[in-house]
Amino acid sequence: MGAWLLLTSEAEAPDLTFRAERAAVAAALHAFCDTYLCDAPGAVGAAIRYSLLGEGKRLRAVLVNAAYAAAGGVGDVSALAAAVEVVHAYSLVHDDLPCMDDDDMRRGRPTTHIVYGVPVATAAGLAMVPLAARTAAAAARDLGLDVPTTGAIVRELMGAAGGAGMIGGQLLDLEGEGRPLALTDLERIHRLKTGALITASVRLGGLAAGASASQLDAFTRYGDAIGLAFQIADDVLDVTATTDQLGKTAGRDIALAKSTYPALLGIDGAVTRAEALVEEGCAALQASGLLTPQLEHLARYFVTRQS
């Protein structure tokens, strides 16, 4: 957090816990489930609810909100933010499957396939991608956005989810298990697997607020930098934190013989790299007049978080 905190009286201090935003996103996720899952075969609908409605930091949703506000948006963007969380939740369900990372704990609870079985969890994860597209389109309509922006929002979110985003990254990740990767390969995986959705979150907030092309470009540079920093911090936490702290099994990367940043750069080197990326991301926003306290705080939180 920067010097601005010292200059702000308590009454004006921005809420850096994002409690209101996270509550609004949780409400939107509940509404999606009620609206869209009524016709889903019982177990699939239940598994989607389970995956969506657990505890979560909702960092991507908070990023959508913060970028929207930074670009001057004044409406309620929580439904769009929730659509991003649907894509994120999909990726967690599939990441945890036995054929991927084979993990049985997530956010302090049994993973979806442990509760509902592998076929239902697989189908539930699959079904969350179109669910996200539907809810993003509905959110854009409810925000009163124009046609090009509505289309751009759907394309942005689905691009981050797709073969050139998260799904492509999951595959590369899977292919990379058990063999050593160079730093450039590792960064490519993470850019697709984690970075694409983080960057999209920031850009979606900007798009919904009518950001200019140069503002969107600054949001992209910020998102790319903090997205990579986030993944480096994730790799570090996998080594340094306990299962209790993480709410998921610690030490999985070593168990799966995955290439990680700490393995390639050492823990100190990885932390230094992550911190440099945070500075780089914030500088990109600063240069475009978009660096709000919220966006700066989020960038720093991405690497200082303990879970």
Add this chain to the structure above:
Amino acid sequence: MGAWLLLTSEAEAPDLTFRAERAAVAAALHAFCDTYLCDAPGAVGAAIRYSLLGEGKRLRAVLVNAAYAAAGGVGDVSALAAAVEVVHAYSLVHDDLPCMDDDDMRRGRPTTHIVYGVPVATAAGLAMVPLAARTAAAAARDLGLDVPTTGAIVRELMGAAGGAGMIGGQLLDLEGEGRPLALTDLERIHRLKTGALITASVRLGGLAAGASASQLDAFTRYGDAIGLAFQIADDVLDVTATTDQLGKTAGRDIALAKSTYPALLGIDGAVTRAEALVEEGCAALQASGLLTPQLEHLARYFVTRQS
């Protein structure tokens, strides 16, 4: 085909081979691959291309075109029609996987997982759902549609793909293998797994052409009826046709101990049911003034096709 054929001179006869429509859809699918797959990791992009660009009857795309024309649409709806084919292609890739129907031939070629392996084929299938959403949003924009219609189009297509559509149906199908199903269970599976996308194809054509609510309702009844007829015909062909005719392995339903319409109704009973559904679907369109020669021909083709 009805009596109208006798009243039409050769010059005015509608093209019931839909050659032009299918060529335009193939061109749109190539364009999608060139536009959207450039960043996908090599094997995923290649597997998506392989899955999309093979031979296919493109019946769903032709339905989009025919419904669009019937509702008075005069633009080029082929990109939207191609987006429907992307969802269909996704379902074929996943249906053929070893964990689903475990089939190694499709459209006369090795299935995607035979060529690219199971992990790549799984990821490619997954990635096709967001690809379809992106391309549908782009198609709506290029057609110059308004915001509510654009949103409705994305929601329609993703609804048909999702947990209350194809993905939910695939799961029920999987759960139903090896145990006897009642006719109502079987119809529920097929309504989700096959019917949802066929109905959506018809409705998407209507939506793009600005069809009224009552016209959309007629399209829904037509789509639901011919969608079920299509599946019944599929089950019959699995028993009566050869692998060569089908371009996929014949007799798979018996091998997988699946409940089918011929098993429940007998072959003659199944054919009679399918024909009655075609009449029912055409009557719904007729009552709304939407029954064109193309839509009637397609409905009949759905049950008379030999592959």
